[in-house]
Amino acid sequence: MHKKNYETFSSDMDFSGYEYFVIGSGIGGLTAATWLAKAGKKVAVFERHYVPGGFTHSFKRKHGFKWDVGVHYVGNMDKNESLLGMFNFITDDKLKWESMGNVYDVVHVGGKKYQFRAGKENFRKQFIAYFPKEEDVINKYISLIEKANKRGAAFFFEKVFEPWLSKSLGWIIRKRYAHYSQKTTWEVLSKLTDNKLLIAVLCGQCGNYGLSPKYSSFGAHAMVIAHFMEGGYYPKGGADKICHNIIEVLNALGSKVFINADVQEIITKNNKVTGIKIDNTVIKSSNVISNVGVDNTFNQLLSKSAKKRCNFNLREVKPASGHMCLYIGLNKSSAELNLPKHNVWYYANENTDELIEKTNLADAPNNFAYISFPSAKDSEWETENPGTSTIQAMSVGLYDWFSAYENQPWMNRDDAYKKMKANFEMTMLNKIYSLFPQLKGHVQVTEVSSPLSTRHFSNYKHGEIYGLAHTPNRFKLPFLRPKTKIKGLKLTGQDITLVGVSGAMLSGVLCATTILKLRSWRVFKKMNKANKTVTV
Known part of the structure; x- marks a missing residue:
């Protein structure tokens, strides 16, 4: 407390x-x-x-359950990483972190599982084991990630330049990074390989930056992939x-x-x-x-x-998409229910763009779902909340689905809106049960948030959590x-x-x-x- x-x-x-x-x-x-x-x-x-x-x-509900609203894991928190030093500095070393283990993400595509293992070489070996015929592609991909991020580091530092320096040296930095930031993730990866399954798995964490491969900037993709490559951590x-x-x-x-x-x-x-x-x-x-x-x-x-x-002028860049989230409280501990520390990314098939772009509220969790287990990641949870555990499960949530109810008060919207949330909850629970059947009968508390919930609390007008969409055009805005x-x-x-x-x-x-x-x-x-x- x-x-x-x-x-x-x-x-x-x-x-x-x-x-x-x-x-x-x-x-x-x-x-x-x-x-x-x-x-x-x-x-x-x-x-x-x-x-x-x-x-x-975080927010709390009855029975003492607590859920995070945005931080599900953080990368680059190894003892040698500068991000850990930054956190130590602004918290006077009071904030402590826990590793999520050797596997921090598991991507499900078309019924098969693919583990993301901590450490660049572990990452490399694991993907080569999954796709032995694509070893050269995987090596080139990792090399591209590293090259893009070297340019990206300079690109972001350039933002502190005074106008005169930005127009001279800054112009060169921006131009060099554009080679990566002004291409979509799909454009870059499809030139490396025509293996759609490999591309789908490599883009399995695309929910971390909110756009599917054909729309996201490869610069954003590279930054996020590298951020977690050495493993995931939780406060x-x-x-x-x-x-x-x-x-x-x-x-x-x-x-x-x-x-x-x-x-x-x-x-x-x-x-x-x-x-x-x-x-x-x-x-x-x-x-x-x-x-x-x-x-x-x-x-x-x-x-x-x-x-x-x-x-x-934001004509060329739209707000990031919204999301739906089901918050779950369970009446047994993470250990009793064998909940993992790693996150689960579920995709019905390898057509990532189509799954996300053409989904609707009724089918969203059946096409795509991100499932996180915060109580399993946090060693203090069981001490503070014995015999219980928590889950957060997300999927696509377009603001337009709910815009008819945007002017109605929070927690007191029409029954039609409540029914939409209830249908999402049922579909998402069924998806979770298909992946973790041991959870049936142990759900004690549930709550659903929509893009209207995000708008109410964050004041983002379209219920987005990621601000501006991470498209190539975003990186051109002066x-x-x-x-x-x-x-x-x-x-x-x-x-x-x-x-x-x-x-x-x-x-x-x-x-x-x-x-x-x-x-x-x-x-x-x-x-x-x-x-x-x-x-x-």
């Missing part, structure tokens, strides 16, 4: 001592806030929800340990997080930020960081004239960088970099670096010094 370490916003609070204001308490905003706080700045983070953390928070005690440990560090540094603080407007004058408006209360400020997505920032929080100055053309307004979050916890965290570092400039190296030195004393 987390001790409350945040405050409820009130219009009579005095914010005059704060130097920076962050809108949104997701991991991108919290990372930027912590870096600034460690550089001696006083930061206030505003969260519209009644709990902080964005997609790193001890659940995903909300991430945000609560970071908030404790912020509090110790004199900064704070405020909930129920729904920012209505970023106020500008003469192309400069002058404040923000919350509940019709104006808080003066010349430094604002938005972590609520570029669509919300430019289309909801800024005036038309301010938006125009930023050359903001305004996806921390610094905007409005003085005093910075951006952070997964839209600026890439999907997921690590992508959003990177955006927070880039945002802080943009603000601190050369002073950011002092923070880097603090981080490196702290990490040298850490034992994992």
Whole structure:
């Protein structure tokens, strides 16, 4: 049980001592806030929800069951990885991680299972064993992943460049990365092989970036594949340990997080930020960081004239797709039910694009399903919740399926909407039972979320969890960088970099670096010094 370490916003609070204001308490905003706080700045983070953390928070229901909303596993958390050092730094080494074991994902395609094993060479050997005639293809694929990510690292770092450097050296960096980012995953893989089954299995984790092979950028695919290649990890005690440990560090540094603080407007004058408006209360400020997505920032929080100055245009990139999720609580432990630590990716056949593109609500779980077992990944679950376990099962959920009910209140929508959720629950449960028949008779609690649920809590207008779709066009948008053309307004979050916890965290570092400039190296030195004393 987390001790409350945040405050409820009130219009009579005095914010005059704060130097920076962050809108949104997701991991991108919290990372930027912590870096600034460690550089001696006083930061206030505003969260519209009644709990902080964005997609790193968890929620509880009856019988004590708790589920994560966004963090199902994280990669690159080996003791030698920089991402672990970053987490250690922003949580003062309070956040602990557990390995999911040698196998972190199992992909089911057409009735066959394919394991993703931790470690590049284990990954290579396992896939060659599955597809012995494709050894050369698999070796080329891994090499392409590595080359793409070397270019990608420079591409993301370029986002902190000043305009003059971005137009010169930055142009070269972007052009070199375009060789990978401006091709779809299908374009790249189909040139390597005509084996549709191999392509389907290699793209088995495509739900991690929200697009099937014919639509996703190979750059995004390469980043996500490499992120998990050394194995999957899960935070001890659940995903909300991430945000609560970071908030404790912020509090110790004199900064704070405020909930129920729904920012209505970023106020500008003469192309400069002058404040923000919350509940019709104006808080003066010349430094604002938005972590609520570029669509919300430019289309909801800024005036038309301010938006125009930023050359903001999303015509070529749509929001990422939504999803359906079934949350399950069981009346036996993970050990008793033999639940795995690894995730399951189920596909009815090898036609990944068709399964996802042409699905409907009635058949979605029969075509595609992602199944995660958070209680099995967390060694503390059984101690805190003996004799119980949890599952999360997701599938495609298009916003258009539910848009007729978007203006109805949460938890009080029409019976027709409730029936749609009930039908999804039944279909998904049957799919789970077909894969794990031992679970029959042990389901105690269920709850279904739709894209409308995501919209209600995250304020993403189309119920998307991944922000902007990870298409090739996404990587061409010039305004996806921390610094905007409005003085005093910075951006952070997964839209600026890439999907997921690590992508959003990177955006927070880039945002802080943009603000601190050369002073950011002092923070880097603090981080490196702290990490040298850490034992994992």
